Amino acid sequence: MNASITSGGSASVPQNLCVPALGYDEKSVVLVWDKPDNYANVVDYRVYMDGTLLGSADTNNTTHSPAKAYIDKFYANDTAGFHVRARIHNFTVDGLQAGTTHTFTVRAVFQDGTESADSNVVRQTTATAPAKAVSIVDYGAVAGDTSDTAAIQANTKAIQKAIDECSAASTSAYGCKVTVPTGIFKTGALFLKSNMTLQVDGTLKGSEFASDYPRTQGYKLYTYNAIRRAPSLINVLDAADTGAASKGAGTFSNIRVVGSGTLDGNGWKTTGRTTGGDGANTLTTDEVSGQTITTKFIASSSTNVTNDGILAAAQNAACSGQLIDPLDTTTSAIASSDIYGNCRSSIATFRGVKNLYFGTLTISNPAFHGLMFLETENVTVNGAQHRTYDSNNGDGLEFANGSNTIVMNNFFDTGDDVVNFAAGIGSPAASQPIQSGTWILNNYMREGHGSVALGSNTGAWIEKIKAEDNVMNTTTMGLRMKSTPTTGGGGRNIVFRDNAMKSIKQNAFIVTLSYTQTPGGVPNAAATPAQFRDIVVRNVSVDGSGCKTPACTTYEVNVATGDGNSKGAPIEITGASSAGTEYNGVPAYQEAFSFDSVKFNNVKPVRLYYLKNSTFNNVSVTNLVTGTQDATNSAGSCGISITPASGLFSFVAPNNNIGAACP
Structure with missing residues (x-):
C-alpha cells in the first residue's frame, strides 16, 4: 500500500x-x-x-x-x-x-x-540488442599477465581490430558492443570510435613498455603547449590532435564504457600502507569490511620514479632520451623539467566526445591521471570505483573545457584530486571553451587531495558546479580552489551543499592564488588576475580539519609577498596583496562567498586574506582548537559580514579589518 x-x-x-x-x-x-x-x-x-x-x-x-x-x-x-x-x-x-x-x-x-x-x-x-557484438578473444586476444612484448603487441592489434570492425557500421552507442571477458588482457594504447560500447568484465592491463604508447598517437593538452603527451590505455582522440579539439564536442559521439571489470594502468609498484606525517589520518582499515588495508601504490616523484615506477618509469626514461617533439614545428624542444609531468599515460583520455557514459568499472594504478575528459559534452560517470591511492598525480576525474556532466555513486580513493576541473592557462585560454555545468552527487570520497578541486588551470573560467549529498572522509582538502593571478579566469557560480566531511587532513575549504603552475608555468600572463567568486557553501558539517604535524601549527606565509597557505585553517580564502611583481601593484581579491549553516568540530580558527563582499551566517564551532595566528590572517579583507560572532573568526589586531569598506 x-x-x-x-x-x-x-x-x-x-x-x-x-x-x-x-x-x-x-x-x-x-x-x-x-x-x-x-x-x-x-x-x-x-x-x-x-x-x-x-x-x-x-x-x-x-x-x-x-x-x-x-x-x-x-x-x-x-x-x-x-x-x-x-x-x-x-x-x-x-x-x-x-x-x-x-x-x-x-x-x-x-x-x-x-x-x-x-x-x-x-x-x-530501453536499447535493443546490438546489431554487432564481439568478444576480443574472437579476434585473437589472449588472456595472461605476460611481459612478452610480442604477445602484448598482438593483443593490442587484436583488440583494436575488434573495435574498428565492430564500430564501422554502427550508428549509435547500442549498435556495436565489444566485450572483454574474464581474465587479464595485457595491451598497449587502444582507441575507441564513435557509436560503440566497450564492456570490460575482465581486466585490461596496460603494457609496461613505453613503446606501446607512441607519442605520435597522443595529444597536446592545449594548442599552446608544445609537448605531445603519450596516449592513455583507453583513448578517444583525433588522429591529428592539436590540443584544441578544434571541432569541439561532437568530433566523436555516443560512446559507452561499462562492465564489472578493471582498467589497470600498471603505473607504479606498491608499498605498505602505514600512517605518518601529513598522512596521520591515512586509513589502514577498510571502513566497511573491517579488514586491514596492507598496500598502496607508491607516492613517488620525478626524482624517485626510476625506482618506484613500472610504466611511469619506462615512459619517463623514454621521454628523457627523446628531447624533441617530432610533431611540433614551432617549438621542438622539451624542457627536462617538463618530462615527468607530460610523458606518463593516464587510464583514459576522452577528447571531443558528445554523449559519453562511463559506469561500474574499477580504475587502478595509472601512471599519471585516472580519467580525463577534454572538450566533452553530456558525460555521465556513474558507479565506478577509482582506486588509485597514493599514486603520484593519480587524480580520479579530470574535466577540462567541457560542459554538462553528472558524477554520481562513485567510490573514490585517489592519489591526487578526486574530481578536478581545468580550463587552460594565461591569455591563450581566452579562446578556449568555458568548463561549465557539472553535478556531483551521492559519492564517497576517501583520501584524495581536494574532494572537489578547481584549478590550477583556470584561464577560460570554471563555472556552474553543484556538489551535493556527498561524504568526504580523510581527504586532504574538501572544496579546493587554486590558481595564480597570471593564470587568469578562475571559478564562479559554485554550489557546495548538504555534504559531510570528517578527518580532513588540511583545509575543509581552501581558496588560493599562490598555487605554483607546473609543469611549464604560465606561458603568457592573463590580462586580468584569476579570481574565485559567487561561491555558495550551505548546510555542511566538518568534524576535524587540519593536519597534526608540527609544520601545521602556524600559518605559513611568504614573508616577501605576504601570501601563502595555512594547512591548519578549516576555512582559508586568500587573494593576493599588492606585493610581488606578478600582481602589477594591485591586490587580487576573492569575492562574493556565502557560507550558511556550516558547522565545525575540532578545528582551528579560519583565515581570510584579501576577500571582499562575503557573508558568514550561522557558521558555528564546537571544540575550537587553539592555534597560533599572525597579523596576516585577515589582512586586506573587507565588506565581510559574520552573523553571529564565532570563535572561528578570532582575528589578530590591528589587522582585523573585516568591517572595513572595500576599495
Whole structure:
C-alpha cells in the first residue's frame, strides 16, 4: 500500500527528473532528479514505473552504488548525529526487457511517511540488442599477465581490430558492443570510435613498455603547449590532435564504457600502507569490511620514479632520451623539467566526445591521471570505483573545457584530486571553451587531495558546479580552489551543499592564488588576475580539519609577498596583496562567498586574506582548537559580514579589518 500523498505545494516536489546521457541499456534505465526547493523535511524518494511503485531511492542505491555501503557506515559511526545527512536522489531500474518503453515519476518522502505529488514524467525506451557484438578473444586476444612484448603487441592489434570492425557500421552507442571477458588482457594504447560500447568484465592491463604508447598517437593538452603527451590505455582522440579539439564536442559521439571489470594502468609498484606525517589520518582499515588495508601504490616523484615506477618509469626514461617533439614545428624542444609531468599515460583520455557514459568499472594504478575528459559534452560517470591511492598525480576525474556532466555513486580513493576541473592557462585560454555545468552527487570520497578541486588551470573560467549529498572522509582538502593571478579566469557560480566531511587532513575549504603552475608555468600572463567568486557553501558539517604535524601549527606565509597557505585553517580564502611583481601593484581579491549553516568540530580558527563582499551566517564551532595566528590572517579583507560572532573568526589586531569598506 502506498503512503498517502500530501499536497505540499510545488516547492516540495522533486524537479527535473531525467535519464542522464546514455544512462540506459537493454535491461536498465538510470534516473536522477533535483531535490525539491523545500527539502528540509525529505528523508527519501520513491520511484514509480508505469504508475507502479518500484521502491525507495535509498534501498535501490544500496544495490547499485559502490559508494553506498561506505556512506551508510559513515552515518552508523556518527552516533552523536553531528553530520549533515546526504540523501540519495538517483535510481537504477533493472530487470527490464529490451526495446520496451516505460514512463517514470518520483515522489519525495517526508518524515511523517507522506509523499509529495509526482515529479515530471520521463518516458524512456530501453536499447535493443546490438546489431554487432564481439568478444576480443574472437579476434585473437589472449588472456595472461605476460611481459612478452610480442604477445602484448598482438593483443593490442587484436583488440583494436575488434573495435574498428565492430564500430564501422554502427550508428549509435547500442549498435556495436565489444566485450572483454574474464581474465587479464595485457595491451598497449587502444582507441575507441564513435557509436560503440566497450564492456570490460575482465581486466585490461596496460603494457609496461613505453613503446606501446607512441607519442605520435597522443595529444597536446592545449594548442599552446608544445609537448605531445603519450596516449592513455583507453583513448578517444583525433588522429591529428592539436590540443584544441578544434571541432569541439561532437568530433566523436555516443560512446559507452561499462562492465564489472578493471582498467589497470600498471603505473607504479606498491608499498605498505602505514600512517605518518601529513598522512596521520591515512586509513589502514577498510571502513566497511573491517579488514586491514596492507598496500598502496607508491607516492613517488620525478626524482624517485626510476625506482618506484613500472610504466611511469619506462615512459619517463623514454621521454628523457627523446628531447624533441617530432610533431611540433614551432617549438621542438622539451624542457627536462617538463618530462615527468607530460610523458606518463593516464587510464583514459576522452577528447571531443558528445554523449559519453562511463559506469561500474574499477580504475587502478595509472601512471599519471585516472580519467580525463577534454572538450566533452553530456558525460555521465556513474558507479565506478577509482582506486588509485597514493599514486603520484593519480587524480580520479579530470574535466577540462567541457560542459554538462553528472558524477554520481562513485567510490573514490585517489592519489591526487578526486574530481578536478581545468580550463587552460594565461591569455591563450581566452579562446578556449568555458568548463561549465557539472553535478556531483551521492559519492564517497576517501583520501584524495581536494574532494572537489578547481584549478590550477583556470584561464577560460570554471563555472556552474553543484556538489551535493556527498561524504568526504580523510581527504586532504574538501572544496579546493587554486590558481595564480597570471593564470587568469578562475571559478564562479559554485554550489557546495548538504555534504559531510570528517578527518580532513588540511583545509575543509581552501581558496588560493599562490598555487605554483607546473609543469611549464604560465606561458603568457592573463590580462586580468584569476579570481574565485559567487561561491555558495550551505548546510555542511566538518568534524576535524587540519593536519597534526608540527609544520601545521602556524600559518605559513611568504614573508616577501605576504601570501601563502595555512594547512591548519578549516576555512582559508586568500587573494593576493599588492606585493610581488606578478600582481602589477594591485591586490587580487576573492569575492562574493556565502557560507550558511556550516558547522565545525575540532578545528582551528579560519583565515581570510584579501576577500571582499562575503557573508558568514550561522557558521558555528564546537571544540575550537587553539592555534597560533599572525597579523596576516585577515589582512586586506573587507565588506565581510559574520552573523553571529564565532570563535572561528578570532582575528589578530590591528589587522582585523573585516568591517572595513572595500576599495
